Amino acid sequence: MAVSSSALRRLITYGRPYRRETAWAIAASILNKIFDLAPPILIGMAVDIIVQKDESLLGSWGIVGIERQFIILSILTFLIWSLESVFEYAYKRLWRNLAQAMQHHLRLDTYAHLQDLDLEFFEERSSGDLLSVLNDDINQLERFLDTGANDILQVVTTVLAIGGVFFAVAPQVAWMSMLPMPFILWGSIAFQKTLAPRYGDMRAKVGWLSARLANNLGGITTIKSYVAEAHERDRVAADSEAYRQSNRRAITLSAAFVPLIRIVILVGFTATLLYGGLETARGAIAVGTYSVMVFITQRLLWPLTSLGQTLDNYQRAMASTRRVFGLLDTPIAAHPGDRLLNPDQVRGAIALNNVEFGYRDRPPVLRGLSLEIPAGQTIAIVGATGSGKSTVVKLLLRLYEIQGGSITLDGMDIREVELRSLRRQIGWVSQEVFLFHGTVAENIAYGSFDAPREQIIEAAKLAEAHDFITQLPQGYDTLVGERGQKLSGGQRQRLAIARAILKDPPILILDEATSAVDNETEAAIQRSLDRITAHRTTIAIAHRLSTIRNADCIYVMDRGAIVEAGTHDQLLAQRGLYETLWRVQTGTLTASHP
Numbered sequence: 125m126a127v128s129s130s131a132l133r134r135l136i137t138y139g140r141p142y143r144r145e146t147a148w149a150i151a152a153s154i155l156n157k158i159f160d161l162a163p164p165i166l167i168g169m170a171v172d173i174i175v176q177k178d179e180s181l182l183g184s185w186g187i188v189g190i191e192r193q194f195i196i197l198s199i200l201t202f203l204i205w206s207l208e209s210v211f212e213y214a215y216k217r218l219w220r221n222l223a224q225a226m227q228h229h230l231r232l233d234t235y236a237h238l239q240d241l242d243l244e245f246f247e248e249r250s251s252g253d254l255l256s257v258l259n260d261d262i263n264q265l266e267r268f269l270d271t272g273a274n275d276i277l278q279v280v281t282t283v284l285a286i287g288g289v290f291f292a293v294a295p296q297v298a299w300m301s302m303l304p305m306p307f308i309l310w311g312s313i314a315f316q317k318t319l320a321p322r323y324g325d326m327r328a329k330v331g332w333l334s335a336r337l338a339n340n341l342g343g344i345t346t347i348k349s350y351v352a353e354a355h356e357r358d359r360v361a362a363d364s365e366a367y368r369q370s371n372r373r374a375i376t377l378s379a380a381f382v383p384l385i386r387i388v389i390l391v392g393f394t395a396t397l398l399y400g401g402l403e404t405a406r407g408a409i410a411v412g413t414y415s416v417m418v419f420i421t422q423r424l425l426w427p428l429t430s431l432g433q434t435l436d437n438y439q440r441a442m443a444s445t446r447r448v449f450g451l452l453d454t455p456i457a458a459h460p461g462d463r464l465l466n467p468d469q470v471r472g473a474i475a476l477n478n479v480e481f482g483y484r485d486r487p488p489v490l491r492g493l494s495l496e497i498p499a500g501q502t503i504a505i506v507g508a509t510g511s512g513k514s515t516v517v518k519l520l521l522r523l524y525e526i527q528g529g530s531i532t533l534d535g536m537d538i539r540e541v542e543l544r545s546l547r548r549q550i551g552w553v554s555q556e557v558f559l560f561h562g563t564v565a566e567n568i569a570y571g572s573f574d575a576p577r578e579q580i581i582e583a584a585k586l587a588e589a590h591d592f593i594t595q596l597p598q599g600y601d602t603l604v605g606e607r608g609q610k611l612s613g614g615q616r617q618r619l620a621i622a623r624a625i626l627k628d629p630p631i632l633i634l635d636e637a638t639s640a641v642d643n644e645t646e647a648a649i650q651r652s653l654d655r656i657t658a659h660r661t662t663i664a665i666a667h668r669l670s671t672i673r674n675a676d677c678i679y680v681m682d683r684g685a686i687v688e689a690g691t692h693d694q695l696l697a698q699r700g701l702y703e704t705l706w707r708v709q710t711g712t713l714t715a716s717h718p
Contacts, residue, residue, distance in 0.1 A: 131445040135265070138230065138449075142222055149218035153274045156211035157281040162204045165289070169197055215274055223269035231262050234452055242457045243523045244484055251342075252335030257451050260330060261444035268441030275434040304388045315377070315435060322374040323443040329367040331447075336363045458525055461542040465533075470549050470630040471499035472661030473534050474520065480528030481519060489515050490684040492529070499534075502662040504672035506705065507681035513665045514555075517633050520663075521547060551624035555636030557616040559608030564593055565600040567608070568622045575626055586656060587622035589615070625656055632657060634664045669706055678702065 139146060173193045187193050235258060340347060340356050347356050403409045474497040482488035489512045497503050505513045518524050519531060522543060531538050538546055559567045568583060569575045580600065584590040592615055596602040608616045624632060634653070650671060666672045673692040680688035680695065680702045688700050695702035 131442040131449070134449050135441075135445050139226060142226060145218065145222045145225070149215060149222055149274075150277060152211050152215035152218055153277040154281050156208060156215050157278040158285060159204050159208035159211060161282065161285055162208075163201075166197065166201050166204070170194075173197065219274050220270050223266045226269060227262055227266035230265065230448065231258055234258060234262070234448060237452055237454070237456075240456050240458075241454060242525070243518070244457070245454065247484070250335035250339065252333075252338030253331040254451075255338060256327075256331040256334035257447050260334070261327065261447045264444040265441050265448070268437050272434055272437040272441065276438075279434070304391060307388050308385055319374060319377055319435070319439045322370070322377065323439045324446070326367070326370040326374055327443045327447055329363075329370040333360075333363040333367050336360055458522060458543065459539055461538075461540050461546070463536065463540050463545075464542050465545045465549055467549060467630065471534050472549075472630045473497065473499040474631070474661065474663075475532045476516070476519075476529070477532070478529035479519065479526050479531060481515060481524065481526050483524075488684060490519075493685060494529075495679055495686055495689075497661060497663065498676075499661055500659055501676040502657050502664065502674075504664045504666060504675040504678045505681060506666060506669060506672065506678060506702065508705075509667075511681040512684045513681055514635055517552065517635055517663070517665065520633070521550060521552060549629050550631045550633060551627045551629040552633045553617075553620045553624045553635060557608065557613075557620040559604050559611070559616055559619060561604070561606045563598075563601050563603055564596065564619065567604060567619055568600075568626055570623055572623075572626045579626060580622075583622040583626035584619075586625050587618045589618035589622050592618075630660060632660055632662045634662065634666075636665060636667065669702075669709055680705075 173190060177190060187196055238254065238258075336359060340360065347353060400409060476493055476495050479490050479493040480488065481490040493512070493516070495503075505516060507513055515524075519526055520538070522538060525539070533541065533546070533549075560570065565577065565580050568580050568589075572579075577600070581590060584593055584600075593600055593602075602610075604610050604616075604619075608619070611619070621634075654674075664672045664675060669692075672678060675692070677689060678692060678695055679686050680700070682701060688695055688698060688702050690698070696706060
C-alpha cells in the first residue's frame with residue numbers, strides 16, 4: 125500500500141500543471157453522481173405525494189394540490205436527469221482529454237530523458253523493455269485516468285451523499301446500511317497489498333516479452349538464414365507463458381474480490397430491507413422515506429461491487445507508474461556542459477592526454493592514451509579488432525565519459541562544452557550505418573533538416589551516391605525501408621557519407637567508412653574524400669590500410685595504447701606492427717616473416 129501511495133503521489137505531483145483541468149473534471153464527476161443519486165429521492169417524493177397528499181414534503185413547502193405537486197416533481201425530474209446527462213458528458217470529455225494530455229507529455233518527457241542517458245544505460249536495458257515502458261505502461265496510466273479516477277470519486281461521493289441523507293431521514297436504520305462499509309474498506313486495503321506485487325511481476329514479464337519480440341523482429345533475417353524459426357517460436361512461447369502465468373496469479377486474486385464484496389453488501393441491504401420495513405409498518409418511518417431507503421441502499425452498496433475493478437485498474441496503473449518514474453529517475457551520467465562553440469571559430473585541434481577508459485565490468489580499453497591531432501589535418505588510427513579505435517571516437521563524441529585524463533578541442537576540455545554544441549561540430553560516419561524509415565533525401569538531410577534539395581544532391585555526388593540514387597524507382601524520394609533494408613550495405617554507407625558531408629562540420633570522423641563497398645566504389649569514394657577532407661580535421665579509422673595510406677599521420681593502436689606513429693612510408697620502414705598488417709593485407713607476408 126505504501127509503495128502504491130508513493131507512486132500515486134508522484135503521479136499527482138506530475139499532474140500539477142493540469143490543476144485547472146483536474147478541478148473541472150473532479151467537479152463534473154461529483155455533480156454527475158449527485159444528480160444520478162436523485163431519482164430514488166424523486167420516487168420517494170412521488171410516493172409521499174400519493175400517501176400524504178398536501179402533507180407531503182412539497183406540501184410543507186407551500187405547494188398544495190396533487191396536480192401541482194406532480195407538475196413540479198415532473199419539472200424537477202426533467203431538470204435533474206438533464207443535468208445528470210450534461211455532467212456525464214462533461215466528466216467523460218474532461219477526464220479523457222486530461223488522460224490524453226498527461227499521457228502525451230509523460231511519454232515525451234520520458235523519451236526526452238531517455239535520449240539524454242549515456243550509451244552504457246542502453247547496454248544494460250533491452251530496447252523491447254524500454255518500448256514496453258514508453259507504450260504499454262504509459263497507456264496503462266492513460267486507461268486509469270480515463271475511467272478509474274472518476275470511479276473512485278463517484279464511489280466516495282455516493283457514500284458521503286447517501287450516508288448524509290440516511291442519517292438525516294432515518295438515523296435508526298442508517299447504521300445498518302453503513303455496517304458493511306468498514307469491512308469493504310478493510311478488504312480493499314488488504315486486496316491492494318496482496319495484488320500490488322503480483323502486478324509488479326506482471327509488468328516485468330510483459331517487458332521481457334516485448335524485449336524478445338523486438339529483438340526477434342530486428343533479427344528476422346538471421347532467424348530465417350539459420351532456420352531458427354521453431355527455436356525462436358519456443359522462446360517467445362516461454363516468455364508469453366511466463367506472462368500468462370503471472371497474469372493468472374493476479375486474476376485469481378482480483379476475480380475473488382467482487383463476489384466477496386457482494387456477500388458483505390447483501391448483509392447490509394437485507395438488514396435495511398427487514399428492519400426498515402418493520403419500522404415503517406409500525407409508523408416510525410414514513411412510507412415515502414422507506415421507499416427512498418430501499419432504492420438508495422442499493423445505489424449506495426451496489427456500486428461498491430465495481431470497486432474491485434477500480435482497484436484492479438489502480439494497481440495496474442501504479443505498477444506502470446513505478447516503471448515510468450523509475451526510468452525518469454535514472455540519473456544522467458554525462459555532465460551537460462555549459463560552454464557553447466561558435467562553428468566559425470572552431471579550428472579542430474584535438475588532444476588526448478593520458479586518457480583512461482573501460483566499459484562496465486570489463487578490463488580497461490584505453491590505458492594512458494595520448495595523441496595530438498593538429499587542426500585541418502587527416503590522421504588515421506589503425507589496429508587489430510578490440511584495440512580501442514572506435515572507443516576513441518565514442519569518447520570524442522562524449523557518448524561515454526572518460527575515467528581519467530582529458531580530451532581537449534582547441535585547448536578547451538570537451539567536458540566543459542555543451543553536449544549538443546560539441547556534437548554539432550563533428551560529422552560521424554559509422555561502420556554500422558543506421559538509416560531511418562523515410563526517403564533517400566530525408567536520410568541524407570538527417571541532422572540538416574532544412575537543407576535545400578540542391579545541397580542534398582551535391583552531397584550525394586561528393587559521396588559517389590548520386591548515380592545509384594537516380595536509378596532508384598523514385599530517385600531521391602524512394603523509401604529506404606526500416607533501417608535502410610531496401611538498399612545494399614555499400615549504398616547505405618554512401619548515404620551516411622553524404623549525410624556527414626551535408627552537415628559540413630569542422631571535424632569529420634570516418635569509422636570504417638568504406639568497409640561495406642567494393643574496390644571500385646572504394647576508389648571512387650576515396651577520390652571524393654580527398655576533396656571532402658581538405659581544410660578539415662579528419663579522423664579515419666580503418667582496417668583497410670589502403671584507404672588511409674595518404675593520411676598526414678597514422679597511429680597504430682594495440683591493447684589501448686599507441687605503439688607506433690608516422691606516415692605510411694615511415695611506418696613501413698620501422699618494420700613493426702603496421703608493416704606486418706600491411707603485408708597481411710597485400711598478401712606479401714611469408715612464413716619467414718612473423
